[in-house]
Amino acid sequence: MTPFRDRAEAGRRLAERLGRYRESGAVVLALPQGGVPVGFVVAQALNLSLDIILVRKIATPGNPEVGIGAIVDGPDPHVFLDGAAILRSEITMEHVDSQRAKELALLAGRRSLYRGSLPEQALEGRTIILVDDGVETGNTARAVLNVLRQRKVGRRVLAVPVAPARALERLRSSAEEVVCLATPEPFRAVEDHYQNFAQTREEEVIDLLSRAGMAS
Structure with a gap:
């Protein structure tokens, strides 16, 4: 059975697991492209601000x-x-x-x-919820989590819908909390665990960021 219909459903289910952060002042930090539709839903559901980090x-x-x-x-x-x-x-x-x-x-x-001309949000001391549409090797997430530590953020929470268990274990030392909805085995690719894994277009990313208040 495929765990997720699409990225929006994955975001809704992640938000349910992250309910304790509702209106907490945390920042949902999404990884473009595919992490933005997931992060947008999480941020909207929990009434949190959305930002992006490019890798x-x-x-x-x-x-x-x-x-x-x-x-x-x-x-x-x-x-x-x-x-x-x-x-x-x-x-x-x-x-x-x-x-x-x-x-x-x-x-x-x-x-x-x-x-555009918008500056990055101030992240120092704040809880950061790093969101992507899935993890394969974990290299990208680990690089970002290490940078967030250097930027002296508060709590680092990695939140993804799906990942291989071995990658999650390697990531636990880089975050204060790891939230993952599914760790299927065998694991080949993130797209195998979505019914609809259409490529996220730049126009969609820009639209979601605008709706989240990130329009320049």
Whole structure:
């Protein structure tokens, strides 16, 4: 049985599990693209503010699905490199540097598209509920959670509809709380656990952010 009809249903079910944060002043921080429809529903249901945090994967040559690192956006973007993955892939540092420059430029474009002139919300000392539509390896979520720690937020809550148990276990040390609705095994891909996993379009992200009060 497929656990979720679509991202909106996943968001409603996550909100039920997160009910104790209703009107608490926490910030729902969604990962574009697919995390935004989930996070929007969570924020609306719990009467919380919604924001986004942008992440770009640094991929191996010829295989964009395999990451060797990630860049987390912010006033001073943080670059995380997986040294073991780089060694396994026999990638040169020239490739890493080239990919890093390319992804930083793409981050700047996405930031302008989604946020416009709006500044990021003040996160220091606040409870942050990090939301995505699912987790596969957990590398992206771990990178963001580590950045949030450096930004001295209060409580870090990772909330996802579906993830493999092994990835969740690795993430528990990076967050004060992990909420996951389903940990099916065997686990191959997030999309296998949705009836409708259509790609989230940029226009949909912009519309949801506008409805949440993030229009510039």
